[in-house]
Amino acid sequence: MVNRIDTSNNFAADIKDIGKLRQAAKQNSPEALTATAKQFEALFMNMVLKSMREATPQEGLFDSQQSKMYTSMFDQQLSQTMASRGVGLADVLTRQLSTVVDAQKDGKDGLKPGSPAEAAGFSRQDLNTALGVMQIAPPAEAARTSSNKPAHVRAFQDKLGAAAEDASRATGIPAKFMLGQAALESGWGRREIKGADGTNSFNVFGIKATGGWTGKVVETATTEYVNGVPRTRVEKFRAYDSYADAFKDYARLLTNNPRYEAVIANAKDITGFAQGLQKAGYATDPHYAAKLTRIIKQSLSV
Structure with missing residues (x-):
């Protein structure tokens, strides 16, 4: 039996939360699947907020590295709150990744033919890969790409x-x-x-x-x-x-x-x-x- 995972108030970039999700993922836990999908939804919302901030000129009198740091922290918490209420992305990820979990439970290496996950290009390692991505790519850095200028x-x-x-x-x-x-x-x-x-x-x-x-x-x-x-x-x-x-x-x-x-x-x-x-x-x-x-x-x- 896997303990209930609660990451509703924290980003899964936290090492303890990552460990909990990884442990649950090894046991093909549906809770881990849902929690991971919600963390991805929070990550996505944080990237949206970061892009919005970058699109707004910030050369005011009170702008500084410190103010940017606290704004980033605020955006992380805001995106987590928005994801906890749900914008639909987590539900889609859960439905598609659930076929991976089902295949693992049946001892199969592949995905069910014609399944949503197969159509989307998911593999049976996607859940653990997703957890690794969240650990090495914190939300504040994930949106910072050279081709994504404001x-x-x-x-x-x-x-x-x-x-x-x-x-x-x-x-x-x-x-x-x-x-x-x-x-x-x-x-x-x-x-x-x-x-x-x-x-x-x-x-x-x-x-x-x-x-x-x-x-x-x-x-x-x-x-x-x-x-x-x-x-x-x-x-x-x-x-x-x-x-x-x-x-x-x-x-x-x-x-x-x-x-x-x-x-x-x-x-x-x-x-x-x-x-x-x-x-x-x-x-x-x-x-x-x-x-x-x-x-x-x-x-x-x-």
Whole structure:
């Protein structure tokens, strides 16, 4: 007789819970089958929540590694609660994997012809394999795949990627470095500088209309740091006819202005590039280099 398994309040990534499920699985316990299916449902819901979090820009004042850690813990508990109430996935897995258990009880190596499990491609080892997957792939890491970038990152890259590649060839700076800076300056395109009539300036780098600029101009409020204290003021910014023009002007600014010689010299190093921009006075935000480095490494280098 197998003791009742209760994993309703904990993820099966816990070693003790894994041990209980494995022991029950060896005895072909229906309870183990149900508990495993529910854990997979919780894992799936956690991946959904993680994808939703990644699709939401998180560059606020209170965002930090600590806040992300507690958000991840909250999402794990939330997904477990949702799975305990059921969204239907566990029931489907239980029905399909039950044929594996039946085959094992009958001493058969294969699955019943035409069974749902056979149609789905399950083998008799799926139950133990499932337990192993949960042990080595915790929910917080399972959703982190290189091909699963957040939607806003993919959209931003699709919109500006070609212009960034052209500027990269002119400066030697990797396109993702410039995309990262454009993302930081424009809030991934959500805070692009616009004229009073709503006309887009295409100025995703926040370049001000100084240095003998004779082109179009837009005025807007911006935040500047004076002795580390943020101040809001109205400034004039350059306006372009396209994103391609904005990237070309940005490339000229960095290659022609002696202030940015160190930036060009460290064009291949993320940290050197970001710190070079801050030291050259590109922005007054004291945390500019750290923010830019984080965006490039976490959002554009996966």
